[in-house]
Amino acid sequence: MPAQHHAVAYYNGKVYTLDDASQVAEAFIVSAEGTFLAVGTTEDILAAAKANGNVTFNLKGRFVMPGIHDAHVHLLSAGISYLSGVSLPGDTTVDNLGQRLEDGQCTCAYQHAFQDWVVGNTFTIPNFDRSSLDQRFPDTPVIIQGGAGHSAFLNTAGLLKAGYQVDNEPDVKGAKFSRRPDGSLTGELGELAMNKAMLSKGNPNLAHAKRAIKAALRCLHQAGVTSCQEAATNSVILDALRELDLEENALKMDIAAHSVYAPEFLANERQSSLKELIDRAPGLATKHVQTNFVKILLDGVPLPPLFSSAGLDSEGNIEQHKILVDDVVEAVKRFDERGLTIKIHATGHGSTRLALDAIKTARTGNQHDQAQGIIKHEIAHCNGIHPNDLDLFTKHNVTAELSPAMFFYHPLSRASNGAMNWDFASLLEARVHPITIGSDWGSRGDPCLLPKVHHVVRRVGEWAVKNSSSHNATESTSLGANLVLELLTKNGAAAVGLGDVSGSIEIGKRANFIMLDRDVVGGDADFENAKVLKTWFEGELVWDAEDGLLT
Missing domain, CATH: 3.20.20.140 (Metal-dependent hydrolases)
Structure with a gap:
């Protein structure tokens, strides 16, 4: 077992390594540089820690697994929605839209992140017409992004600032313009119709x-x-x-x-x-x-x-x-x-x-x-x-x-x-x-993937049992949980070319790992209610729910 000072030994856990050679372990050692030095039993790891004078960390029997790979995120727009965007509730209508947007501006920590635009987000606004914004925002351009990022709602000032011909904007392939009976724009834009608006709004500094x-x-x-x-x-x-x-x-x-x-x-x-x-x-x-x-x-x-x-x-x-x-x-x-x-x-x-x-x-x-x-x-x-x-x-x-x-x-x-x-x-x-x-x-919103894959565990577990010699319901749950964890960890690392350095708890790989409040493999695969207690990135604790620590 390699010897290194200034390392940290983690012991007394249920460590789900996602390493094909040794799926479950109890303990591991993380180097000062943030890589896994050793993986094994609590007895062996503590013996090595004592010999090397390492700091030790008691996992207290908790479930530990590799860090999750999220294969599709939008970091800037997500962060903006918290810092300087107005998030409109789901029951927003054309009747209360202007008031809600105006009230929401007061909660934003940073104003004018997009020059003079007021920016909001929602899912959809039924029967939207720019007149619902024009009364409260007659001169300030407003853009509310919706449709999972594929649509936008603008007031008249916003349409004009972005360069639209409000009364006679031509149709183009791939663009969805919502129009009034006279053919003028309502202000609701979809897909390529958004190009002018999003370019005019631009990006923050x-x-x-x-x-x-x-x-x-x-x-x-x-x-x-x-x-x-x-x-x-x-x-x-x-x-x-x-x-x-x-x-x-x-x-x-x-x-x-x-x-x-x-x-x-x-x-x-x-x-x-x-x-x-x-x-x-x-x-x-x-x-x-x-x-x-x-x-x-x-x-x-x-x-x-x-x-x-x-x-x-x-x-x-x-x-x-x-x-x-x-x-x-x-x-x-x-x-x-x-x-x-x-x-x-x-x-x-x-x-x-x-x-x-x-x-x-x-x-x-x-x-x-x-x-x-x-x-x-x-x-x-x-x-x-x-x-x-x-x-x-x-x-x-x-x-x-x-x-x-x-x-x-x-x-x-x-x-x-x-x-x-x-x-x-x-x-x-x-x-x-x-x-x-x-x-x-x-x-x-909560980006956590664990509750969202709860039903996937059942579906892939049934498939796994169907394609194996076993027809045991308990084994179905375990197989499904294991497959889903692979999709969330090892597969993500492989997809971006990091399979050799990440995605599992193995010697030599980056020490990216998390602790959950329950065993999602050996238990009843309760992904729906699982909570992330701690997150480590290259051996550094970056999230601690128990201490309320955010870095």
């Missing part, structure tokens, strides 16, 4: 972006997340992440930063600038920030009132009028040639098929360095996969990223007639690997 990202990271630590994929990286986000890591040593998170290719509304940044970002991003990596990732938003969402995901028509053709990026095939081929991993947002049968076709084209036309292996591109969301396309994930080496987790078992999903179907069992049956899970967190 670097100092405020760093404040917002740190606020988001605190929430993720509380959720047990130690690594994530920033799914809509723009220039200010990447600059903020680099400064937090290199200059302030304040980035206690492994982050795969996906630079946006298109559309512009996703990044609040012009296409020309986004192209420059993708060109320079690979050279801007730090210890905790990977930058060889690109994001393409291919279609919308299967949510009311937009229903903008691209499906297949009655003849099996892709609904091209809902495709938001026309050059996706050429873009994927170009980025694949450069060795960049692409995350493609696709939420319908048609868009998912188009994404798979684009990856197939890249695989066919590009010559890869076999020593490095084929790049694992990924499709985000995976709620709309045609059964005939399941095997293409394995055939073309594609990661299936399933999100938003909050909709896995939700009334909207169950009433969607199959449009929102996260079929974990079928993906496992097709031997898709890796499969990852994301929250798609980008506004106020």
Whole structure:
């Protein structure tokens, strides 16, 4: 057993390592540099600690596991929603909208984060018309983001500031303009219709972006997340992440930063600038920030009132009028040639098929360095996969990223007639690997994935038992819990190329681990009520629920 002074020995726990060689241990030692030095029994670890003069930490029989990987987050927008955005309650209507927005401004810690815009967020506002905002905000531009980031509600001042022709704005492909009977804009915009508005609003300055990202990271630590994929990286986000890591040593998170290719509304940044970002991003990596990732938003969402995901028509053709990026095939081929991993947002049968076709084209036309292996591109969301396309994930080496987790078992999903179907069992049956899970967190709310995967445990457990020699209900629960923990940890690390340094509690890997208030594998797999008690990142305690400590 290696000897090292200044290490910390953790003992007397139920340590679920996710290491294939030794699934459950009792104790481990973490080096001063933040890596696992040893994993084993309490007796062996305490003996080593005594010999080395190490500090010891009693886990008190608690359940300990690797830190969670969230495969889909929006750090800046989530942080902004806490610091300087107005979060409108679900019962907001056109009658109370103006008052609620005005009252909500008083609760914001930072005003004017977006120049002179007032910014809010909600899910939807039924029967919205800009007149509901104009009385209280006649001269101040207002934008309220909704529809899971795919729609926005503006007052007249906001529309004019952004450059819309309020009375005669032309329709364009992929844009959804809500109009009054006379054809003028109501102020409700969807998908590509938002480009002008989001570009006009822009992004906060670097100092405020760093404040917002740190606020988001605190929430993720509380959720047990130690690594994530920033799914809509723009220039200010990447600059903020680099400064937090290199200059302030304040980035206690492994982050795969996906630079946006298109559309512009996703990044609040012009296409020309986004192209420059993708060109320079690979050279801007730090210890905790990977930058060889690109994001393409291919279609919308299967949510009311937009229903903008691209499906297949009655003849099996892709609904091209809902495709938001026309050059996706050429873009994927170009980025694949450069060795960049692409995350493609696709939420319908048609868009998912188009994404798979684009990856197939890249695989066919590009010559890869076999020593490095084929790049694992990924499709985000995976709620709309045609059964005939399941095997293409394995055939073309594609990661299936399933999100938003909050909709896995939700009334909207169950009433969607199959449009929102996260079929974990079928993906496992097709031997898709890796499969990852994301929250798609980008506004106020709890990003914790554990309660959101509670029903997934049952579903994948039933699949696992069906495909094994056992038909024991208890074993089904245990198998399901183990598979889900792999999706939340090891698979996430593998998807972003960190499998050798993260994702499990093994000697030599980064000491990213969490403590829960219950055993979610050996017990009744109660993910729904599980609480994260503590989170460590590279051996540093960054969240402690028992002491109320947030760093």
